[in-house]
Amino acid sequence: MGASKGAGAARNGSGKNAGGGRSKTSRPASSRPASPKEQKKYQKIAQQARPRPPVLINCIKAFLTGGVICLVGQGVLNYFIRIGVKPPDSGGPLAGVMVTLGALLTGIGVYDVIGKFGGMGSALPITGFANSIVSPAMEFKREGYVLGVGARMFQVAGPVIVYGLVTSVVVVLIKMAVMALTGKS
Amino acid sequence: MAQSSQVLLTENRRLGKQTVQFGHPPAIAGFASVVGPKEGQGPFGKLFDVVKEESLLGEKSWERAETMFMLEASRLAMRRAGTAREDIDYMLAGDLLNQIIASDFAARELSIPFLGLYGACSTLAEGLGIAASFLSYGIARHILVTVSSHFDSAERQYRYPLEFGAQRPVTAQWTVTGSGAFVLGPTGNEERTPRITHWTCGRVVDMGIKNPNDMGSAMAPAAADTIQRHFEDTGRGPDDYDLIITGDLGKLGLKLATEVLKRANVTMGDSFTDCGAIIFGNDQDVHSGASGPACSASMLGGPLLKRMMAGEMDRLLIVPTGALFSPTSFQQGESIPSVAHAVVIEMAPGEAEGRP
Numbered sequence: 001m002g003a004s005k006g007a008g009a010a011r012n013g014s015g016k017n018a019g020g021g022r023s024k025t026s027r028p029a030s031s032r033p034a035s036p037k038e039q040k041k042y043q044k045i046a047q048q049a050r051p052r053p054p055v056l057i058n059c060i061k062a063f064l065t066g067g068v069i070c071l072v073g074q075g076v077l078n079y080f081i082r083i084g085v086k087p088p089d090s091g092g093p094l095a096g097v098m099v100t101l102g103a104l105l106t107g108i109g110v111y112d113v114i115g116k117f118g119g120m121g122s123a124l125p126i127t128g129f130a131n132s133i134v135s136p137a138m139e140f141k142r143e144g145y146v147l148g149v150g151a152r153m154f155q156v157a158g159p160v161i162v163y164g165l166v167t168s169v170v171v172v173l174i175k176m177a178v179m180a181l182t183g184k185s
Numbered sequence: 186m187a188q189s190s191q192v193l194l195t196e197n198r199r200l201g202k203q204t205v206q207f208g209h210p211p212a213i214a215g216f217a218s219v220v221g222p223k224e225g226q227g228p229f230g231k232l233f234d235v236v237k238e239e240s241l242l243g244e245k246s247w248e249r250a251e252t253m254f255m256l257e258a259s260r261l262a263m264r265r266a267g268t269a270r271e272d273i274d275y276m277l278a279g280d281l282l283n284q285i286i287a288s289d290f291a292a293r294e295l296s297i298p299f300l301g302l303y304g305a306c307s308t309l310a311e312g313l314g315i316a317a318s319f320l321s322y323g324i325a326r327h328i329l330v331t332v333s334s335h336f337d338s339a340e341r342q343y344r345y346p347l348e349f350g351a352q353r354p355v356t357a358q359w360t361v362t363g364s365g366a367f368v369l370g371p372t373g374n375e376e377r378t379p380r381i382t383h384w385t386c387g388r389v390v391d392m393g394i395k396n397p398n399d400m401g402s403a404m405a406p407a408a409a410d411t412i413q414r415h416f417e418d419t420g421r422g423p424d425d426y427d428l429i430i431t432g433d434l435g436k437l438g439l440k441l442a443t444e445v446l447k448r449a450n451v452t453m454g455d456s457f458t459d460c461g462a463i464i465f466g467n468d469q470d471v472h473s474g475a476s477g478p479a480c481s482a483s484m485l486g487g488p489l490l491k492r493m494m495a496g497e498m499d500r501l502l503i504v505p506t507g508a509l510f511s512p513t514s515f516q517q518g519e520s521i522p523s524v525a526h527a528v529v530i531e532m533a534p535g536e537a538e539g540r541p
Contacts, residue, residue, distance in 0.1 A: 003394015025450045029414045031202065031388070034406075039393035042445070046394065046402040049440055051355045051473075058352075079387050099284045106348050122350055139346035156349060 058119055067116025069125045073098055095126055102130030107138070132156040188281070190294055196322050201418025202410075203385050207399030210321040210380035212373040214327070218403030218487035219258040220479070227465045232488040233363070234261060240337060240362045249323025251280065251287040251335035251364075254479075258293055258366035258486065259331050266368035273297045273368070275323035277316055279308035280333045281360075282342060287333050297329060306433045307387070307507030308332045309365065309482045310526035314384035315347060317371045317528075326370060333364035334477030342396070343447060343512055356399040356463060358435045359471035365482025373535035379493050379501075383419060383529035387411035389509065391522040397508075397515045400523075401438025401461075401473055402504040407523035409445035415527045419432070423453050427498040430489070431525065432481035433461035433475030434505055460484040464466065481505040485530075493532055501530045 034042075066139065076097050080090040102125075105111040111131045115122045122128050136155045140148035196208040206439050218233045225236030235257060239256060244250040255278065263270065278288035279302035292299035304311040312330035319325045337347060341359040368382070390410050394403040406512055408431045416422055423429060439459040446453055460481045461474040483501055492498050506525040515521075 029417055029449070030409060034390065036393075039391075042392040042406060045395065045444060046392075046399075046405075046441055048436060049444070050399070050402070051437065053355045056507055106350075109348060112348050112350045118350075121351045128350065131348070135346040135348035135350075138348055139341055148253055156345070 053157040061117055062119045062121030065114065065121030067121075068124060069098075069122065069127055072101075072124070098126045099130040102127030103134045106131045109136075129157060129160070132160070187250075200383070201296060201414070203387070203414050204315075204418035205318065205386075206384060207317050207321040207384070209321055209371065209384045210531070210533065211317045211369045212371065212533075213305040213367050213379045213381065213490065213530070214370040214373050215262040215264070215268070216366065216490050217258045217265060218365045218483040218485075218522075219254050219259035219363055220483050221254075223336075223359075223469065224361055224363055224400075224464065224483065227469060229464060229488045232343040232491055233483060234258075234487060234510065240335065245337035246283060247335055247341065248286060249290070251282070251333050251338050251362075252290040252294075254335065254362070254364040255280070255287055255331055255333040255366070258364040259295060259329055261364035261369045262331070262486070263329065265374075266370060267374060268327050268368055268370065269293060270272075270297060273327045273329045275300060275316070275319065276331070277291050277302055277312040277330045278329075278331045278333075279303050279312065281305065281339050285479065287335070287338070288331075291331070291333075293331075295420075302332075304524060304526070305507030306334070306476055306478050306480060307505040308374045308478045309432070309485065309525050310384075310503065310505040310528050311391070311400055313367065313369070313381060313528045314386060314526055316367075317381040317384055320369055320371070321534075326466075328369045329366065331364060331366035332458045332478035332482045334360050334479040335359045336362045336477075336520070337392055339477065352419055353472055354398045355472055356396070356401065356435075356437055357472045358400060358433065358474050358476040359465065359469075360477040361433075361464060361475050361480040361483060362477075362482045365484075365486030367480060375494065375535050377532050378535040379530045380533045381528055382531045382533075383527075384417075385411055385415040385418060385527040386492055387414070387525045387527070389522045389524050391520055393520045395512065395515070395518070395520045397512075397521065399437070399473075400476060400508040400521065401431075401435040402441055403508050404523040404525065405434055405438040405441035405511075406445055406524040407439070408432075408442045408504055409449070409508045409528050411525040412442075412502075413446060413449055414449055414504070419448040422455060423451070426456060426500050427490075429453065429457045429497060429502040430481075430484070430504070431459045431461075432503075432507070433476040434459045434478065435472075435475070437460045437473045439461075439505075449490035490530075493530070496532075499532050503528050503530065 045080040083106045137149045198206040219235040220233045221240040242250045242253045276297040276299045280287040285301050316330045317329040392405040392406045464475045465471045504527045512522045
């Protein structure tokens with residue numbers, strides 16, 4: 001029992017001074033719920049102990065990741081224009097290609113790795129939108145195609161769609177109000 | 186053996202406000218740990234009984250795989266204890282899934298009278314404490330205590346789909362995939378065997394932490410509260426234990442628990458650590474550490490008890506910690522109440538002396 005770091009010695013003396021760490025002045029343990037003041041005090045300690053995320057590095061990584069995705073998008077756009085699609089009409093096919101790409105990378109298990117590196121840089125482009133729809137669809141396939149895939153597919157993207165639509169309606173209302181006031185149509 | 190008479194009391198005693206000292210301290214007659222590949226690659230990889238090569242185990246869902254982890258650990262622990270399924274009077278089990286389905290489904294296979302437990306990641310200590318009480322009061326001969334968790338089943342319930350490309354915050358913890366199982370009985374198979382001598386049942390503590398990605402901060406005050414209460418009730422201190430180990434506070438939670446105890450004038454030494462802070466290596470990209478019921482259970486059912494059996498430790502205080510929240514409570518803006526229970530495990534003679 002040589003390995004037990006002199007614990008036996010400490011134990012033999014436990015009658016007199018139970019544990020070297022405890023002193024007579026030790027505050028007795030509480031037996032009531034924590035007060036708001038105690039909670040605040042602890043939250044401050046916790047806040048100070050919390051490690052800081054590397055914000056600057058994360059920003060650079062997000063910028064690079066988002067930049068690369070946009071670069072690919074620009075390449076695709078240029079291709080469509082070169083084969084004769086009119087620039088105003090090229091948004092649709094471009095979105096189609098990028099969504100397919102995002103879905104494909106999610107399906108083969110690559111997009112979550114990109115997301116871990118790139119953070120918002122990979123979440124914000126439309127490829128991230130595809131990832132947010134395909135990943136729950138894959139995850140909840142085991143619950144069936146209706147209650148699993150169908151119901152859970154928009155678990156992450158749902159709020160984005162809802163508030164995207166709400167915002168667009170608000171913007172249109174503002175535009176109409178401005179036009180009515182200025183008399184232009 | 187001056188110590189043995191002290192360990193093998195014949196009467197149950199209630200100490201202070203929250204602690205029980207067991208008469209005829211029940212032996213951990215058999216124990217086992219079964220873990221997933223990531224746990225196997227960690228610093229304690231070789232000390233787990235079974236390390237799986239992949240974590241779906243050929244099942245059709247992560248939930249079924251979790252049940253398989255629990256079943257394998259349970260069967261291994263029963264075999265080690267030399268007990269058949271029929272010899273076990275109760276199975277006490279719990280996990281993190283809704284309605285504790287991993288345990289329910291394992292209990293269906295084992296067909297042992299079943300009590301389902303929920304204490305989140307503290308469930309191991311809840312189970313060991315209740316089982317030791319049952320045995321100590323002579324209303325059972327053998328009890329199986331087992332808990333499990335699974336990274337993939339926990340992620341889909343509590344967080345995001347696996348393939349979703351999100352960044353994990355620096356305070357996040359990684360759910361341990363695996364299970365630990367323990368068969369408690371009157372005697373151990375070896376000459377010296379680990380016995381459960383004390384149990385300090387914790388109260389729920391809530392310091393108003395709301396971030397589900399920072400469970401270490403939420404649970405640290407509960408761990409500190411139970412540890413301090415245990416010392417007060419038993420008259421012991423940090424130096425009376427070879428190791429004091431919490432469940433899954435992680436690196437940040439361990440730091441905070443140490444700080445909270447220090448402010449209460451309880452100075453924890455080098456013997457104080459946390460299963461979640463050490464089960465994975467620093468190179469395994471788990472941020473603040475590990476979590477899950479299987480975190481403390483696989484550590485106890487593997488490295489910790491193996492070291493005790495090898496004579497490296499004599500007296501252990503294990504304090505599994507649980508964050509008692511659900512996705513619903515978090516979405517409704519509630520804070521995260523937490524609990525921790527402490528169990529004392531001590532090496533003692535395997536034969537039960539003077540047992541009726």
